[in-house]
Amino acid sequence: MDASPDIPQDRGPRFAGWLHGGHLLAFAVFAGALLLVLATWHTVRQREVRAAEARFVAMTGEVTDLLVQRLVEYELVARGGAALFASVSRPTPQQWASYVEGMDLEARFPAMLGLGFAAYVDGGRIAAFQLDRRDAGDGYFEVYPRGKRDTYAPVLFLEPRTPANMRAVGFDMHSEPTRQAALQSALETGAARLTGPVRLLQDGTARTTGLLLYLPVFRSGEAPSDAAARRMLMQGWVYVPFRVRPFVTAALGNIHPEARFRVYDVTGGQAVLLFTNASAPAEGQEPAFRYERTLQQYGRDWRIQFESPPVEVAAPRLPALRNSLLLGILASMLLYGIAWSLAQTEARARTIARRLTEDYRRSEQRFRGAMQYSAIGMALLDSHGAIVEANPAMGGIVGRDPKALQGLTLRSLFCDGEDDAVRVPTPAPDEAGTRRATRRIQHDDGPPRYVHLTYAAVPGNIGQDVAELVQLEDITERMRAEARVHALNRTLEARVALRTRELSQANQELESFAYSVSHDLRAPLRAIDGFSRILAERHGAVLDDSGRDYLTRVRRAAGRMGELIDAMLKMSRLTRGDMRLEVVDLSRLAAEIADDLRAEDAERPVEFVIQPGLTTTGDATLLRNLLSNLLANAWKFTREREPARIEFGRFEDSGEYFVQDNGAGFDQAYVDKLFRPFQRLHSQEAYAGHGIGLATVKRIVERHGGAIRAEGAEGEGALFRFTLRAEAHGEGR
Structure with missing residues (x-):
């Protein structure tokens, strides 16, 4: 190519070299800027997508927890x-x-x-x-x-x-x-x-x-x-x-x-x-x-x-990122033009490129990474505690625009009277110089908010007074939840106290009823018995055999009514009074009761088999009553058996005590009636009794924290199993 007439012939090669080098430099700047914009856009987009996915996963956890x-x-x-x-x-x-x-x-x-x-x-x-x-x-x-x-x-x-x-x-x-x-x-x-x-x-x-x-x-x-x-x-x-x-x-x-x-x-x-x-x-x-x-x-x-919804809905900031990408491409093209125009001074172009690259890197690292996209409130503080810069999350916590917070001291945002009042003790700074505290902070459009503060030392730009980075985590809902839990605990305690008081009143009413039964029913019974006895003594001669038999039945019924009242009062007393827990030798008690039964009817040949060495922890008086009822019951229902056998012991595998006999037995279909007061499976004429013995046994067992059950068949005897756990329950101590 011929040289231009406007350019001296001796400067042509140097100008051509400058043109070639400047073009390559501008193109390299354009390509580098474009790649940087694309890489930054891709990174931010991936971060936004990951953030949206994290919010989606957190939402699934909340729905599952609900x-x-x-x-x-x-x-x-x-x-x-x-x-x-x-x-x-x-x-x-x-x-x-x-x-x-x-x-x-x-x-x-x-x-x-x-x-x-x-x-x-x-x-x-x-x-x-x-x-x-x-x-x-x-x-x-x-x-x-x-x-x-x-x-x-x-x-x-x-x-x-x-x-x-x-x-x-x-x-x-x-x-x-x-x-x-x-x-x-x-x-x-x-x-x-x-x-x-x-x-x-x-x-x-x-x-x-x-x-x-x-x-x-x-x-x-x-x-x-x-x-x-x-x-x-x-x-x-x-x-x-x-x-x-x-x-x-x-x-x-x-x-x-x-x-x-x-x-x-x-x-x-x-x-x-x-x-x-x-x-x-x-x-x-x-x-x-x-x-x-x-x-x-x-x-x-x-x-x-x-x-999740489609990606545009799940990550609503993606359209804005596309606009940022377009702006970045335009900026890259503008930078290309600037680089082209300034390519004639290589040193100046390099200085500008380094400065732009360094400023961009610091801005990207500080504001995009640590501030702008954080869901936790963050602020940069100077050496005097004043706010240099705050992110939108912090503005949301205090109800102000983040720019309006610049220049204010962080201490001025705390509620009055809490400058030094720490709800959670503040530990000493750790090895990295991090400090933590909990404060109540003002909110312009609502009630104060509780925040957890974390202070960490950070360096600032050259010539910029930045000493600390503080993070503010809003824990108001957590504090309210704790307050609600405490209030619920107080409510439950009050309800327990109310139920206890109602139970005490019910026990008092039961005692009053027992007192009334003891005194108000005995007077009519004494009158019936007395007048019938006088009638028999004074006027028995004028009555025929049927009349005298009727008087005898009246007196017998009145006597049985009195016995039933005594039995009912005796059973009601079992649920009152404190238990005196001590070590009780059950084998010795059973042997003493067996001797008493033999003494009452020495002519009956009954074999007692009592397992030795059986001890437990409980109330000795109540346990004697328990064994007396069970053994006397077995004594009564083996009256027609020869030889009669009554056994008391303990099953090693289940730990249950038992009383077994070979007497009259009972129908297993009616086993639930055995432990109800005044419920009888045999007639009064066949086997005398009041019908409260086994009900008394059940109450004593339950007061000792145990349970009782019965097994039997008609004509094949009966087996009573029971447990005692008063020591485990600690009742009466």
């Missing part, structure tokens, strides 16, 4: 019903209805259909059980569906008493496999268990998914460790029926209304859909993230599959 919390609340409702059985051996329908009405279930738990109780009935006792329920005032009570089963679980109570709930009364839950599996699991483990998806009786033919939560109830109050003992002491199950969809809706409330998920029951390896609010995505609207959580609650395995 579902678990609502199930725990349902268990607490069931445990409240079980507690009613601990205070009353079997509540009446009125007591159950009053308790459920006080719970206000419709307002507190909209998905819950009610609170019910299903009895545990052996297959051989179902007919007698239905008759007992009718005799107890439940009207016509019939267990359905009909059929012969080993055990039954008929619904006795279900409140509130709506027409739909009344249809479920009498339903045998053992007749349906899903319900039966949960019932058996609750019985075997002694813990609450949840069913798989079922159609609730209240819903009829409606296609509504329901669940039931069962809690076993034992006569001992707590679940025995032994499986056989659990079945022996089993009363039934308190259960909570509820629908799945309103359960999920009520559990979440207004929290995360945008959450889309499906709940599957995967117990046993087969997935059954319980709930879904996620529809099929439209074309081009695929979820940005999918996440799965697994729950293991009350014997069931749930899998929850979450779907």
Whole structure:
């Protein structure tokens, strides 16, 4: 190419070299800036996507926790019903209805259909059980569906008493496999268990998914460790029926209304859909993230599959990042033009490039990484404690624009009177110079907020007074939650005190009743006995044999009435007074009682077998009464046996004490009546007695923290097993 006439011939090669080097330099600057913008945009975009994904995962955890919390609340409702059985051996329908009405279930738990109780009935006792329920005032009570089963679980109570709930009364839950599996699991483990998806009786033919939560109830109050003992002491199950969809809706409330998920029951390896609010995505609207959580609650395995909105909705800042990318590209092109125009001075261009690169790196590291995108309030402080710069999160905590905070001291934001008042003791700075404290900070548009402060030393730019970085974490909700927990504890303590006071009043009323029985009923009995005796003595001659027989029967009935009153008062005294715990030799007590029985009827050949060395901790007087009733009972019912045998000992495997005889025995179908006051399985003429001996034994055993049960057959004798745990309970100390 010919040289331009405007350029001297001797400067052409130098100008061409400058042109080539300047172009390459400008292009390199443009390419480097463009790559830096693209890399920064990609990094920030990935960070935003990861932040959105982290928020999505946190939301799934919160939704899962809300579902678990609502199930725990349902268990607490069931445990409240079980507690009613601990205070009353079997509540009446009125007591159950009053308790459920006080719970206000419709307002507190909209998905819950009610609170019910299903009895545990052996297959051989179902007919007698239905008759007992009718005799107890439940009207016509019939267990359905009909059929012969080993055990039954008929619904006795279900409140509130709506027409739909009344249809479920009498339903045998053992007749349906899903319900039966949960019932058996609750019985075997002694813990609450949840069913798989079922159609609730209240819903009829409606296609509504329901669940039931069962809690076993034992006569001992707590679940025995032994499986056989659990079945022996089993009363039934308190259960909570509820629908799945309103359960999920009520559990979440207004929290995360945008959450889309499906709940599957995967117990046993087969997935059954319980709930879904996620529809099929439209074309081009695929979820940005999918996440799965697994729950293991009350014997069931749930899998929850979450779907996020599309990426544009899940990460709303991405469109703004695209605009930033365009601005970055424009800036790169502008930089290219500037570099092109300034390429003639290589040193100057390098200085400008280094300065821009260094400023950009520091700005990116400090503001984007540590300040702008942090969810925790952050501020840079100078050496005097004044705020140099604050991020938007801190502005949100104090209710001000972050720029308005510049120049204010951090101490001036604390509430008056708390400059030096630290709610949590401030530790000394650690090796890195970090300090922590908790303060109450002012909020311009609302009440003060509690924040946790973390101070850390940081360097500033050259010529800039920056000494510390402080992070402010808003812990107001946590502090309020702790306050609510403390308030709830105080409320529970007050309710316990109220129930204790009511129990004391009930005991006082019982004592007053016993006093009235002792004094008010004896006077008429004495009058009946006295006047009948005078009538027999003075006018017996004018009466015929029938009249004198009637007078004799009247006097005998009055005497028996007096004996029954004495027996009832004696039994009532067993529940009053403190127990005096000491080491008691049960073998010695049994031997002394056996000697007394032989002395009363020396002609009877009865063999006593007493295991030596049996001791326990308890009240000696009550334990003597216990053994006296059991051994005297065996003595009485072996009257027709020759040879008669009575044995007292302890089973090594179960630790139970026992009294066994080979006497008249009893029908096992009526074993529940043995320990009720004034309940007799034999006639007065055959075996005399008041009908309170075994009831007295049961109360003494229960006062020692134990349990008693009986086994027998007609004509084959009886076996009474009982435990004593007064030392473990610490009663009377």
